[in-house]
Amino acid sequence: MMGRAKLTIIPPGKPLTGRAMPPGSKSITNRALLLAGLAKGTSRLTGALKSDDTRYMAEALRAMGVTIDEPDDTTFIVTGSGKLQPAAEPLFLGNAGTATRFLTAAAALVDGKVVVDGDAHMRKRPIGPLVDALRSLGIDATAETGCPPVTVNGTGRFEASRVRIDGGLSSQYVSALLMMAAGGDRPVDVELLGEHIGALGYIDLTVAAMRAFGAKVERTSPVTWRVEPTGYHAADFLIEPDASAATYLWAAEVLTGGKIDLGTPATEFSQPDARAYELISQFPHLPAVIDGSQMQDAIPTLAVLAAFNETPVRFVGIANLRVKECDRVRALSSGLSRIVPGLGTEEGDDLIVASDPSLAGKVLPAEIDSFADHRIAMSFALAGLKIGGITILDPDCVAKTFPSYWRVLASLGVAYDD
Ligand SMILES: O=C(O)C1=C[C@@H](OP(=O)(O)O)[C@@H](O)[C@H](O)C1
Ligand SMILES: C=C(OP(=O)(O)O)C(=O)O
Known part of the structure; x- marks a missing residue:
């Protein structure tokens, strides 16, 4: 329309x-949708936001095999198999920064190819630091322009247990890596590079949501978080x-x-x-x-x-x-x-x-x-x-x-x- x-x-x-x-909070809804989609079982997200940004996230998860029902205007019922499937088509995420950054990292947990893309605005928003961080973990990820589209050929396995990321342009890169890391095959230390990071409070939101879905994540230094490879379990989750x-x-x-x-x-x-x-x-x-x-x-x-x-x-x-x-x-x-x-x-x-x-x-x-x-x-x-x-x-x-x-x-x- x-x-x-x-x-x-x-x-x-x-x-x-x-x-x-x-x-409902956009930031929390898109974290909860992703974590529920990565979990095995059925999660009930209440108080959720239904808007362009959360619709893009939900549609992308559906394209990767997650079942999402919407019984009312503020609830998502999310059923995951514990593993996202490769997406047949590129994931189109409009101008939703959270969905784009979070799914770029989560694509590394998929066995197969995922292309993450967005609209003309998103195609100008930098994602290079996140792609470089994924590559440093041995993940096959490319973004030719430093902005979406990003192509990720995942395996669910990492080749390193420490990843460094500069969150100066976007804290979403850090959140994306943290949420992905719990789905990997080994404990991972996520370390911040550079002095500037967008609101640290968003990292706190990420860690809180991860814990609510069963992850084990600790801040081991002012700039480092250790994430255990627990995967996620389904949960009922109220969004503020x-x-x-x-x-x-x-x-x-x-x-x-x-x-x-x-x-x-x-x-x-x-x-x-x-x-x-x-x-x-x-x-x-x-x-x-x-x-x-x-x-x-x-x-x-x-x-x-x-x-x-x-x-x-x-x-x-x-x-x-x-x-x-x-x-x-x-x-x-x-x-x-x-x-x-x-x-x-x-x-x-x-x-x-x-x-x-x-x-x-x-x-x-x-x-x-x-x-x-x-x-x-x-x-x-x-x-x-x-x-x-x-x-x-x-x-x-x-x-x-x-x-x-x-x-x-x-x-x-x-x-x-x-
Ligand atoms: O993690 C999040 O949910 C968000 C982080 C912030 O972005 P940056 O980290 O890109 O600054 C914020 O502007 C955005 O609306 C939501
Ligand atoms: C920056 C914003 O959004 P995003 O980065 O999630 O697209 C915002 O909502 O103000």
């Missing part, structure tokens, strides 16, 4: 109040709501002076982006410098919020936002500057938002290019809660992780012009 070309947000002119639950999705609702609350009940207190999320709550609740006195390295997916939300802050905000530690669904540093600076020239600027990889509380209540017609990036669409909608004339192009790209986003805002009293 073709999405709508654009959507103009009509500022509600009143505080947003009511109950609005974010959907998505913390990155929650950031839009927390921001909508403070921007409009409302009260939105998300059903889960901010302190109960285990995902890294929940840390953004502490910052959001300081609005309109956000700090002058925000280090985004440990809450990357919350940066678009915080950057748009910063436009209405009392004082300017510089976002640092966000270089890898340039290799997400789009170059988010550029999408944010250019989108903000479409509203008011100079509102968002870049210095190297930093983003500087020149705040202006008097923006609230103005009419400043601006068409915001989403660059097919759900977080750009969702975050700029927040500007539309306070400024008249904000139009989001390609609004249905929110289907990547939060298909009900526009309906949820509407349920809180937001209206639109399409």
